[in-house]
Amino acid sequence: MTAEAPVSAEGQKALPVALDAMGGDHGAAPNVEGAVLAARAGVSVLLVGDRVKLHAELGKHAGSATLPIEVVEATDVIGMDEHASDVRRRTQASINVATRLVKEGRASAAVSMGHSGATMASALLTLGRIPGVERPAILAHLPARGGFTTMLDVGANADVKASYLAQWARLASVYLRVVEDRENPTVGLLSIGEEDHKGNALVLEAHGLLRELHGRGVNFHGNIEGRDVFMGTTDIVLTDGFTGNVVLKLAEGEAKVLFGWVKEALSSTLKSKLGGLLVRGSLRSLADRMDPSTYGASLLIGVKGLAFIGHGSADARAVKNALLRAARAHDAKLVPRLEAAFQEQSSLN
Amino acid sequence: MTAEAPVSAEGQKALPVALDAMGGDHGAAPNVEGAVLAARAGVSVLLVGDRVKLHAELGKHAGSATLPIEVVEATDVIGMDEHASDVRRRTQASINVATRLVKEGRASAAVSMGHSGATMASALLTLGRIPGVERPAILAHLPARGGFTTMLDVGANADVKASYLAQWARLASVYLRVVEDRENPTVGLLSIGEEDHKGNALVLEAHGLLRELHGRGVNFHGNIEGRDVFMGTTDIVLTDGFTGNVVLKLAEGEAKVLFGWVKEALSSTLKSKLGGLLVRGSLRSLADRMDPSTYGASLLIGVKGLAFIGHGSADARAVKNALLRAARAHDAKLVPRLEAAFQEQSSLN
CATH class of the missing domain: 3.40.718.10 (Isopropylmalate Dehydrogenase)
Known part of the structure; x- marks a missing residue:
């Protein structure tokens, strides 16, 4: 996304992964810690959520200021007990901000350990389906x-x-x-x-x-x-x-x-x-x-963009592994290749 | 199954359990061994199948002649790869002989480690359903x-x-x-x-x-x-x-x-x-x-009689435990009590 973003194997600038940093049973802490671990492993991350809370969490990790992590403000979060259908009207919810970053080409993937139904709904509404799916x-x-x-x-x-x-x-x-x-x-x-x-x-x-x-x-x-x-x-x-x-x-x-x-x-x-x-x-x-x-985390496959859905109880290790998987799927050009496969198939019919 | 009706531990004669002794991946051997173990534990058994083979297997177990085990001839057996629908015409198949023994009140339950579909079909055709199921x-x-x-x-x-x-x-x-x-x-x-x-x-x-x-x-x-x-x-x-x-x-x-x-x-x-x-x-x-x-073995529940269906790979221990469970279900008057429960319920409606 920015000048200091790591560079991928093919010499292109690597897009950061957008993490719904407020999602999950344990709030920001495991998300931020997982992002720090992933960033140390070379994946750049956009932490989406309450700016003040996220900076406070980041401050607990020595050296995090030098890592490829940025905070993107989202003023709302869909709680684990709320309705997935809230996704439609609560446009400032962290999961919606994360999936919009993907839609706008500013992030490679959206990852959330929050409300599974809301993550699915947000990804589907924002990114749409791959034609043929x-x-x-x-x-x-x-x-x-x-x-x-x-x-x-x-x-x-x-x-x-x-x-x-x-x-x-x-x-x-x-x-x-x-x-x-x-x-x-x-x-x-x-x-x-x-x-x-x-x-x-x-x-x-x-x-x-x-x-x-x-x-x-x-x-x-x-x-x-x-x-x-x-x-x-x-x-x-x-x-x-x-x-x-x-x-x-x-x-x-x-x-x-x-x-x-x-x-x-x-x-x-x-x-x-x-x-x-x-x-x-x-x-x-x-x-x-x-x-x-x-x-x-698990991949929501069939939407026109990358979205990963994890356990609400995810710990930092799970968050880190989800971010690495998301970056890997993007590097492998998964979504364009899924689109191509469905295009070929429909032209065969 | 009324006049000489089944009976209990309360001083009445216990009916034997009918075992489809030819059923399963390993033929008669584990069935007969399991029957011997069950009989030693106090459960009487009717071994249903090829009389010559079953007596030969029984002969391998010292003291089996004094146990409450009898052989009932069945000239046919439905193989594991055959069709469950064969049950209808192959009346002399061991599973059909076993379920008929239950129907006629000569056995407390039918147990088979053979073809699951055939066992279900035979039990359903021979014993019928409990009204309301x-x-x-x-x-x-x-x-x-x-x-x-x-x-x-x-x-x-x-x-x-x-x-x-x-x-x-x-x-x-x-x-x-x-x-x-x-x-x-x-x-x-x-x-x-x-x-x-x-x-x-x-x-x-x-x-x-x-x-x-x-x-x-x-x-x-x-x-x-x-x-x-x-x-x-x-x-x-x-x-x-x-x-x-x-x-x-x-x-x-x-x-x-x-x-x-x-x-x-x-x-x-x-x-x-x-x-x-x-x-x-x-x-x-x-x-x-x-x-x-x-x-x-598992119980086929809802038919008007006791039928148990086990793994084709069952060993003697599984056969023994299935026979003990069958005897216990009969002693507890399971089928009459299921019938009574469904009768009460329908009279409520």
Whole structure:
């Protein structure tokens, strides 16, 4: 955005990422700390929110004045308990200011740990949809054998049509190729049996559409089951926003409860307590891997611009990782490449 | 099933449980071994299948001749890859013989680790539905904080109506009271937010029906999220058979992958290897708790008789636990009490 902005790999001036710095359960503190961490890692950030509060938070971090961080004033914030529909009239809300910065080309992406519904609504209203995409979806990463699984939709659309699923398969395939360097990523349609004829009415219809798309930007593996998500059977897990949201929250809840039980087991006897001390370090790195903070935030894919939606409970590490992911998606020219893919496809039809 | 009607621990003759002894991925061996274990624990069993094979398997278990186990001939078996619809014409298939034994009052329950769809179809065709129940559901237990969670439907109905969910809430509430001694069990409707207005169209409609049932045989807690399943927030998790099946298989897959990672972590360094030896025993009992074999099989609830459906991969321990659960459900007079609850309710309307 400015003269002191870092420069990207291709020699262009890198745009800063706009962070809704007031969003989330814990207000400005983790947002500002995450921005400081990201800036130290080379990503420039626009902190959007209450100027006085944000400068006060920045002041707590030694050397932050020399980092590529600027504050952009927003006089309002949509609270976690308020209505997503407030986005329309509260134009000065921090999330709206952040998405406008993207729309105006002054920021590369908008990131918010605040109200998920408001972030979605603001991104959709301000940035609009990529032509050919009926509904944007939320794309999230989950830990899985061999690395991670990419799942969508994890909550933007509770009721969906088969055509949405087909479009999301194309969007996610481009995303993995462009941002995560996965060649020809496989797409699995989440169902209740691997056989083509198993599933609910939605899945049966989507299965047909995906078969048609196979080899045309989508590497369709076929139906997969719940157990395949953690097995990492396919790169992409395609599902409606109801099932996807249930799955995401179940996966997080189960990991939390299981690790709690492992901890209990490690302190149940004197022998296991002693053993527990020895294995603590190894288990901690595993717990980190399961921690949603590792992936920072989820991408709202299908809008004409980059928008990332994180957990309200995000800590500084999650904020930092979200900002790095946002910068990476922008460097990879994700949105123009999604637009191009949908343009090619429609010219084929 | 009236004249020689089933009976209880109150001094009457206990009916045997009919086991489809040919069903499952591993054929007769784990079924017969499981039956021997159950019989030693006091449950009498009818082994249904190929007489010669079953006697040969029984012969491998010392002292089995003195146990309350009988063989009932069935000349056919529906293989795991065959069609569930075959149930209609293949009247001599082991699963059909087993459900007929229940219908005729000669067995307390039918248990099968074989073809799930065939078991459901056979139970429904042979036993019929409880009046007032539109569709039976599969009810399963999952490990959760504080013990276990009861979830339904986990796969009988991929597309459902709100009225089914309301009926399942009533069925599962009776089940937990009668079989598991849970007073006034709470019912949570699986959704994508706790707020009443969040969910897909099905959940929104079901929410209204459940509000009306609250205090009339159903203790409706409200909407719950994916994370609540393992937290054990409610006794009962109510969902459609598509979401429930995905959740069940995801939960099993995740536990398997996580325990695999824990094992890896425990052998990553010399220090953690040493610690791993010390904690092995404690972790093994935790792994047992997560093992689906612990619960043996799932109950097909809503049919006019007891039918249990297990994993094709079931081992002898799973078969044994399924037989014990079946006997317990019969001793608790589950089916007559479900029928009574639905009769009362309809006379109220």
